[in-house]
Amino acid sequence: xxxxxxxxxxxxxxxxxxxxxxxxxxxxxxxxxxxxxxxxxxxxxxxxxxxxxxxxxxxxxxxxxxxxxxxxxxxxxxxxxxxxxxxxxxxxxxxxxxxxxxxxxxxxxxxxxxxxxxxxxxxxxxxxxxxxxxxxxxxxxxxxxxxxxxxxxxxxxxxxxxxxxxxxxxxxxxxxxxxxxxxxxxxxxxxxxxxxxxxxxxxxxxxxxxxxxxxxxxxxxxxxxxxxxxxxxxxxxxxxxxxxxxxxxxxxxxxxxxxxxxxxxxxxxxxxxxxxxxxxxxxxxxxxxxxxxxxxxxxxxxxxxxxxxxxxxxxxxxxxxxxxxxxxxxxxxxxxx
Amino acid sequence: xxxxxxxxxxxxxxxxxxxxxxxxxxxxxxxxxxxxxxxxxxxxxxxxxxxxxxxxxxxxxxxxxxxxxxxxxxxxxxxxxxxxxxxxxxxxxxxxxxxxxxxxxxxxxxxxxxxxxxxxxxxxxxxxxxxxxxxxxxxxxxxxxxxxxxxxxxxxxxxxxxxxxxxxxxxxxxxxxxxxxxxxxxxxxxxxxxxxxxxxxxxxxxxxxxxxxxxxxxxxxxxxxxxxxxxxxxxxxxxxxxxxxxxxxxxxxxxxxxxxxxxxxxxxxxxxxxxxxxxxxxxxxxxxxxxxxxxxxxxxxxxxxxxxxxxxxxxxxxxxxxxxxxxxxxxxxxxxxxxxxxxxxxxxxxxxxxxxxxxxxxxxxxxxxxxxxxxxxxxxxxxxxxxxxxxxxxxxxxxxxxxxxxxxxxxxxxxxxxxxxxxxxxxxxxxxxxxxxxxxxxxxxxxxxxxxxxxxxxxxxxxxxxxxxxxxxxxxxxxxxxxxxxxx
Numbered sequence: 001x002x003x004x005x006x007x008x009x010x011x012x013x014x015x016x017x018x019x020x021x022x023x024x025x026x027x028x029x030x031x032x033x034x035x036x037x038x039x040x041x042x043x044x045x046x047x048x049x050x051x052x053x054x055x056x057x058x059x060x061x062x063x064x065x066x067x068x069x070x071x072x073x074x075x076x077x078x079x080x081x082x083x084x085x086x087x088x089x090x091x092x093x094x095x096x097x098x099x100x101x102x103x104x105x106x107x108x109x110x111x112x113x114x115x116x117x118x119x120x121x122x123x124x125x126x127x128x129x130x131x132x133x134x135x136x137x138x139x140x141x142x143x144x145x146x147x148x149x150x151x152x153x154x155x156x157x158x159x160x161x162x163x164x165x166x167x168x169x170x171x172x173x174x175x176x177x178x179x180x181x182x183x184x185x186x187x188x189x190x191x192x193x194x195x196x197x198x199x200x201x202x203x204x205x206x207x208x209x210x211x212x213x214x215x216x217x218x219x220x221x222x223x224x225x226x227x228x229x230x231x232x233x234x235x236x237x238x239x240x241x242x243x244x245x246x247x248x249x250x251x252x253x254x255x256x257x258x259x260x261x262x263x264x265x266x267x268x269x270x271x272x273x274x275x276x277x278x279x280x281x282x283x284x285x286x287x288x289x290x291x292x293x294x295x296x297x298x299x300x301x302x303x304x305x306x307x308x309x310x311x312x313x314x315x316x317x318x319x320x321x322x323x324x325x326x327x328x329x330x331x332x333x334x335x336x337x
Numbered sequence: 338x339x340x341x342x343x344x345x346x347x348x349x350x351x352x353x354x355x356x357x358x359x360x361x362x363x364x365x366x367x368x369x370x371x372x373x374x375x376x377x378x379x380x381x382x383x384x385x386x387x388x389x390x391x392x393x394x395x396x397x398x399x400x401x402x403x404x405x406x407x408x409x410x411x412x413x414x415x416x417x418x419x420x421x422x423x424x425x426x427x428x429x430x431x432x433x434x435x436x437x438x439x440x441x442x443x444x445x446x447x448x449x450x451x452x453x454x455x456x457x458x459x460x461x462x463x464x465x466x467x468x469x470x471x472x473x474x475x476x477x478x479x480x481x482x483x484x485x486x487x488x489x490x491x492x493x494x495x496x497x498x499x500x501x502x503x504x505x506x507x508x509x510x511x512x513x514x515x516x517x518x519x520x521x522x523x524x525x526x527x528x529x530x531x532x533x534x535x536x537x538x539x540x541x542x543x544x545x546x547x548x549x550x551x552x553x554x555x556x557x558x559x560x561x562x563x564x565x566x567x568x569x570x571x572x573x574x575x576x577x578x579x580x581x582x583x584x585x586x587x588x589x590x591x592x593x594x595x596x597x598x599x600x601x602x603x604x605x606x607x608x609x610x611x612x613x614x615x616x617x618x619x620x621x622x623x624x625x626x627x628x629x630x631x632x633x634x635x636x637x638x639x640x641x642x643x644x645x646x647x648x649x650x651x652x653x654x655x656x657x658x659x660x661x662x663x664x665x666x667x668x669x670x671x672x673x674x675x676x677x678x679x680x681x682x683x684x685x686x687x688x689x690x691x692x693x694x695x696x697x698x699x700x701x702x703x704x705x706x707x708x709x710x711x712x713x714x715x716x717x718x719x720x721x722x723x724x725x726x727x728x729x730x731x732x733x734x735x736x737x738x739x740x741x742x743x744x745x746x747x748x749x750x751x752x753x754x755x756x757x758x759x760x761x762x763x764x765x766x767x768x769x770x771x772x773x774x775x776x777x778x779x780x781x782x783x784x785x786x787x788x789x790x791x792x793x794x795x796x797x798x799x800x801x802x803x804x805x806x807x808x809x810x811x812x813x814x815x816x817x818x819x820x821x822x823x824x825x
Contacts, residue, residue, distance in 0.1 A: 060447065061484045067454050068480045071465050072473020079466025082458030083774045090782050093455040094789055097448045101793060104444035108800045149462055150776035296470035296546065303474050303548040311481035318488040318511075325495050 003302060004073070004295035008277075008284075010308060011069040016273050018062035020177070020266055023170075025059055027178025029099065029126020030171070032119060034201070038112060045119070047194055049107070051185045051326075060100065072304050074294045076147060077284055081136070084145045084152035088132040088163075095129030098122070127171055134170030138163030141276060142224035143286035147294075161223040165216045172212060173269055176205045180249065180265040184258040188327075199253060206250045213243075226286060230279025238278055242271030380773045387783035388460040388773050393755070395453055397748055398790055402446035404747060406486070407520050407565065408572020409439045410513040412600050414506065419599075421502045427591050431599070433497070435576065438804055440494050445797050447487065460779070464762050464772035467543060471536045472529050474548040479522035486515035520568055521561045527754070528556035532625050533763050555625055559618040560754075566611045567747050573604025574709065575740030582737040585730070598726070601736060604743070605713030612710060615703075616669065623670035626764065627679040629757040632690040633699040634666055635659070636680040643667045643678040648700055651693035654681075690759045698752035705746035712739060 028048045035041035035048070071078040082089060098121045106118035135158040139145055142162035145152045157163075179202030186194035220228040231239050249264035284291040295301065380388070413435045420428035454476075458465050489511040496505055529535075535551030536543040580596035623630045630636075635646055635656040643666040649659025664674040671678065681689055712735055719727040726732065758764055762772040773779075 060451070061480065061487055064451055064454055064483065065480050067458070068473060068476045071458065071469035072477055073470070075469030075473075076466050078458055078469055079462035082455075082465070083462035083776055086459045086774060086776055086779075086782070089455060089459055090786070093452050093459075094785065096451055097789060097793065100448035100451075101445050101796065104441050105796060105800045108441060108803050110803070149466065150774060154776050154778070296473075297544075300470045300473065300546050300548050304477055307474065307477045307481060311477075311484065314481060315484050315488065318485060318492070322488050322491050325492060 002292075003298060003305065004291055007069065007073045007295070007301050007304060008291050010305070011066060011073070012274070012277055014062050014066040014069065016270055018059075018066060019173070019269055019273055021059035022062060023130065023174045023269070024177045024181050026099075026126045026130045026171075027174035027176070028182065029103075029123050030175045031178055031182060031198070031201075033123035033127070038116070043191070044194060044197065047182060047186055047189065047191070050189075051182060060096075063096075069304065069308075073296050073301055074284065074291065075296060077289070077294045079149060080147050080151065080285060081140060081145055083150040084154060084157050085136050085139055086150075087154060088135045088139075088158040092129050092132035092136070095125040095132065098125035099129060126174075130170040130174045131167040132158075134167035135159075135163035136166075137170070137276070138166030140285065141166070141227050141280070143226065145285055147285055147289045161219045162227070165212070165219050168212060169209070169216065169272075172205060172209045173272070176202060176209055177265055177269060179205055180253065180258075180261045183253070184262045187258045195256075195258065199256065203250070203253055206246065206253065210246065210250075213246075227276075227279055231275060233279075234281075235275045235279040238271050238275040242268050242275060245271055380770070380775050380779070381777075384777070384779040385770055385773050387780040389769065391779075391783040391786050392456060392460055394787060394790055395449065395456055396751065396755075398794070399446065399449040399453055400747060400751060401571070401744055402442055402449060403520065403523075404568040404571035404744075405439065405442050405575070406446050407516045407568035408570075409435060409442070409576070410509060410516055411569065412572060412576060412603065413439065414509050414513060415603065416595075416599055417502075417506055417509070421506060427595050430592060431596050434596075434804070436494060436497075438801065440490070441800055441804065442797075443487070443490055445793065447483075449793075450483070459782070460774055461762065461772045462774050464767055467541055467767065468533075468536075468763055471533075471543060471546050471548065471551045472526050475522045475525040475529075475552045479519050479526075482515045482518040482522060486512055486519060489515065517565060520565050524561040524564045525552050525554075525557050528560040529554045530762065531560070531629075531754070531758060531764050532556040533766055539766050556621065559614065559621045563611070563614050563618050563750070566607050566614055567743070567750065569607045570604045570611060570709070571740070571743040571747055573600040573602075573607070574743040575600075577601035577604065578737050578740035581733050581739075585733050585737060597736070601716065601739070604709075604739070605716055608706070608710050608713045611706060615706065619669055620671070623678070626758075628681070628684045628688065629690065629695075629753075630670060631679055631681045631684065632692045632695040632757050633753050634678075635692050635696040636666065636678060637682060637692075639677065639680040639683055641667065641677045642675050643670075643680075645669065646696075649696070651696060656696070688760060690757050695753055695757045698749040698756065702746045702749035702753065705742045705749070708742055709739060709746070712736065 028051060032045055032048050035044040067078075070081075102118040102122035102125065106115055106122060109115045109118055138160070139152075139157045139162070142160065144157040144160065144163075179198050182198045183195045183202060186192070186198060217228070220231065245264050245268035249261050249268055252258075252261045252264055280286055282290045282292065284294050296304075413432050416428045416435070417432040419425065420432060489508060493505070493509045493512055496508060500508070529551050532554045533551070534554040535547040535549070537545045577597050577600040580593050581601075583593045584597060619630070622633075634643075635649065635651055636643055637654050637656070642664045644661040644663050645665035646656055646659040646661055649656045651657075667676040667678055668674050670676065681692065712732075715727055715732060719725060719732075760768050760770070762769045
């Protein structure tokens with residue numbers, strides 16, 4: 001059995017969960033920014049707060065999981081990525097600080113100006129963090145992070161067409177995911193007026209994503225040819241699937257079938273996320289460092305899998321309980337008019 | 338100790354058998370990074386200093402919150418249990434207040450911890466690139482523990498009044514267990530940097546990696562225990578200090594008295610334990626890292642019957658103006674007044690830690706520890722004689738500062754551990770100057786991060802002050818109970 005491949009897949013499952021759960025939290029922060037002036041925006045912000053309140057801390061741990069698995073199982077790749085891309089990663093880290101604390105502090109604040117200040121920090125960092133993480137993905141995918149310590153250019157490795165595409169797409173995907181979730185949450189909370197408000201804007205977001213994705217194909221063909229070839233070759237079925245799910249979620253949103261919108265949006269994001277590694281497999285750091293060359297020794301991979309297995313046994317039931325509590329809070333609580 | 342080591346080798350053997358088919362090669366990605374023109378060269382001294390200071394700042398900040406994350410759940414569960422047992426509402430009020438505080442503090446602790454995992458890669462990629470696989474295991478396990486802690490904290494804070502009281506108490510138990518486990522696991526990783534095990538080879542390639550042997554290295558027992566006890570002390574003294582300050586301002590109601598007495602008693606009970614653990618840790622360091630002990634004690638000459646030097650100023654290769662207790666160091670380090678204690682003269686000059694800082698930090702830690710011990714003894718004496726807290730206002734004044742003293746002790750202790758290990762990042766294997774990110778401009782990152790931490794400190798303290806006027810839930814995980822104030 002190829003344990004390194006198993007670890008790689010497990011790590012990417014972590015990335016997927018981070019995108020689906022924390023991504024929606026980031027998106028919710030962006031919606032918070034767009035929710036309008038203080039008074040009309042309040043019920044929308046309350047819904048957002050309630051939707052992410054109980055889970056936002058736990059969701060965010062997936063990032064730590066991914067980092068730790070990467071540095072344990074593929075230490076050299078971790079070192080190469082972190083040292084070359086330290087600027088966008090530092091900025092993403094600062095965004096994580098601002099976001100996590102501002103959200104917590106806003107709830108403590110009483111004065112309107114404090115709520116605005118913390119709310120603003122929460123919302124802006126919710127957009128910047130996924131943007132910078134997206135530029136990191138773009139830098140890796142376009143082969144701008146060579147193996148070795150800070151061997152890549154520390155500026156152009158993340159300020160380049162593919163990185164910008166990655167950053168913008170990451171933000172849009174978060175916004176769309178959160179919009180889809182919030183439509184459903186508002187409907188479940190018995191507030192069709194809020195659902196309508198989010199629905200109209202989520203529809204716009206979906207159309208923008210479609211446009212950016214189509215334009216992105218041209219960008220990749222010009223700027224990251226190997227990735228483009230992979231996406232239009234081996235990964236083509238997944239790319240088509242992401243488009244199909246995207247269109248389906250759009251149609252379902254149009255017809256207000258909210259629970260299915262949520263599912264379709266999630267599947268669309270999963271397809272996008274898995275398209276990338278499939279396109280460049282078995283290469284981990286393009287152009288040619290494969291995951292096998294980067295993998296740690298077998299003893300390490302086995303130990304990592306043991307810990308992850310124990311972790312899943314502990315975390316899965318507790319997480320299910322927490323999410324169940326969160327759903328109940330959404331159904332039972334009253335939202336201000 | 339024998340059982341400990343045999344258990345570790347058993348684990349290591351099991352792991353080795355499981356992974357007998359070693360993967361071909363191994364990650365030799367980082368070998369001989371000769372810098373290409375226009376790209377990164379070796380890190381400048383300024384960048385190295387910036388990276389070290391940034392790491393120290395981030396760690397020093399996180400450590401306080403991490404201590405509270407370990408110790409406060411114990412305090413909260415203790416008062417909640419008393420409330421259920423006695424039906425006393427004062428205990429329940431404290432439990433609610435502290436639970437809300439930990440909800441906010443956890444938010445700050447979670448992000449500052451995440452930043453540290455970024456910084457391990459951003460600042461020290463050479464260490465992580467070579468040794469990441471050796472030391473990843475405790476970090477992975479810590480990730481699991483932290484996850485459990487975050488989930489159950491969410492459940493605990495959400496389910497007040499929504500489940501029966503005893504069931505609610507039980508939902509808090511995993512928070513305490515997972516928090517303590519996190520502390521254990523993270524300190525395991527630090528212990529490995531002091532006593533690296535579980536691999537062969539040096540430089541940019543390691544082989545024969547045994548992650549279990551690396552995780553359960555010889556420095557684990559004393560380092561982890563010392564830290565976990567410290568976490569309980571910091572939490573107890575800090576929380577008690579807040580209420581002591583309130584009592585000094587005349588708020589001597591039952592709420593304040595209990596809010597002072599419960600955490601102070603818990604911390605006071607741990608203080609003598611810490612003295613014993615600290616003594617043991619000193620003996621282990623004498624055995625495992627004699628160079629670090631020599632730096633901590635500012636012992637320049639190897640000698641039998643070495644004296645314990647308290648205070649003093651290091652200048653050149655000498656310690657001036659210190660108070661010397663004859664033969665005490667030999668006794669403390671090796672259990673005999675005439676034992677030989679290794680001095681810095683046995684350490685090659687480039688391998689010596691900065692003696693002045695390490696010695697000062699060590700004395701500061703010990704001084705704070707003994708100060709807290711005396712304060713605890715004062716309370717114990719008064720309680721034994723008269724069943725009440727000491728009447729002198731000086732007791733409350735000192736108690737109000739006890740939390741600060743405990744934090745100083747922890748920071749000083751980490752200074753001894755970390756600066757005392759210099760110039761090594763991985764003791765005897767990789768120097769800090771070789772571990773740092775060679776990318777240019779680390780200095781800028783340091784300036785920005787420092788400003789961010791400054792703002793974060795001010796805001797956290799401000800929000801905690803808001804909490805004192807408790808009444809409405811404010812932790813992000815908590816559901817709303819009272820209607821939100823009307824927007825203007």
